[in-house]
Amino acid sequence: MMNLKLTLAPLLLAALTSLAHAGPNSKTNTPSFADDPAAIEFARDLESRHGFKADELISQFAQTRPNATVLKLIQPPASPLQRSWERYRPRFLNERRIDGGVAFWQENAGQLAKASALYGVPEEIIVAIIGVETEYGRNTGGFRVFEALSTLAFNYPRRAEFFRTELEQFLLLARENNLDPMAVKGSFAGAIGIPQFMPGSQRRYAVDFDGDQRVDLGNSVDDAIGSVARFLEQHGWQAGQPITVPAMTAGTPEAGLIQAGIRPSLKVADLADQGIRANIDPQTTAALIDLVSPGRETEYWLGFENFYVITRYNRSSFYAMSVFQLAEEIRGRMCAATTENRERYCRA
Template structure:
């Protein structure tokens, strides 16, 4: 492959953080040169980058640190709630024929594909609203050490537009550039998106079949093994050493069984030589899981164990499975989205400005919770948990 050599001016613009409108345009010009060298037409570059202005709220979103770290029980409660389970069952039935074809082609469990869709965009309801080109252009020129990464994603977006797979007006998503029903990054789209509905385009935004097939292709390429589970809840023996746990610390299932690990109902582990790890997302006092290779495939979609567990558990619930048998080690459990809306509505009735109750916990809600906790003599944490909801319901 011929190596492209960029002009010195372009290299300078790509390596410097612009501080003015002129330097932002210089940075975009350099990226346009790279995109042109990668095969993007001058008309697409001009149309998409010409006169573009940065959106500095994207940088704010990137730099924003959460006021408190979300405990795993809050994370799971908000993502695997009754509403998302019920909606997932409906989607599994509605797109049954599509998902059956996807399973035949890629070998991936349909419920897992639907669960990814549910977690990533709430089944298409929350795909994001930020124009990708503007967000990625801003990040490409202002994101510090990550500029090179976002520049690559911006060029990938321009390639998508040139290919005509997705309507450019519908290329909106998260601040970081993920888009569509199952939130693909542009470079991932170029590598792994597929045409699921047979129209010759790979449209993960406006075609649910394309999004579901593309997600299954991603998981298959990430090592999904057909016909096997992601894992399941287990019971640990007394004195189990927590240091043995960890997603990458795999042993034959028989070795865990020999240590006294059983299924949650006490039945013996079965699978002999299948390699598995023990996961303790809340430490040894919380639920424990044995996880297999398919858990790693889910994990690859977004490298966080809590994320992978949410998708894995949601897929089980969509199939009719039960909640975890072991309670989370907390006296203040997390709230479902419906409960969070109820909490906000109760705060609004008390005169707090929390905006429209939507289940999304922002700074206004956190500050209101803190004030309520202070007034009621509760620990002042701002945590939107069952304790404060129960106290407000009591009046």
């Protein structure tokens, strides 16, 4: 039999020699961001504008490399699937999220009532957004936010400007809250915490709702509840006004009515003249929403200003409708389970 020690010795020596010369990037053979002129320029810019120490930022960039999974997840699919409300809806409208929403509401009833009274946003909408985003805090993301945002800021030209701004906001956020920027976890796109706020949104809209003198969207359910409500209020939520209602159509509406966009711009009375009717004040301004499913008849709804506000959280009519319908299901279950204060949960 061949002497394995003698045979393997040259191979081990070659491997060790290779590792000795490979340097700090040997694990991935991918240069760190400290080798990227754009990242170095970014660090110098933050030093001049915000007083960061550029050398410290560059040291953090030296520990960070492009994340291939982030780049894969951010890319639109090569062969995009046809829009399908039938396929999209069950992801969020299911028994697990409805039951979870009821439990979340019952556990946090006081803070939800407080947020609703302060910001004018219905409790069920706050609950549903948190349910859609992270299933009530169960799935807040396992990516290092600094790494994810750096990857997108310097290796994703399509939206580099946006993600450089968010990386800047993240570093400011970490400094303001005494956080280690290398330790914060979130989504592949850099969204953070129970409500999945981007760093810029957290700095602009998040609130200390539990009164502990800090905003902690990762661990404080109270802060998450108050921050979601304030985000919607700041984007124009109209307290006591409708969100969306089903529309009845005479045939297929003109394409231009859909192309008018998701922001309300069409008078309900004018839509009625074109065969699109709904149970709402004719002078109300609305958007015509199409919930398309291949092989099935399209559902049409009228979306009002509050529907549009939900899309500021995620710019998709499917997303906003999922939030609305999940909210309605959760409120219905709360109504059925409640013997006291029924008017709170069982309004028409």
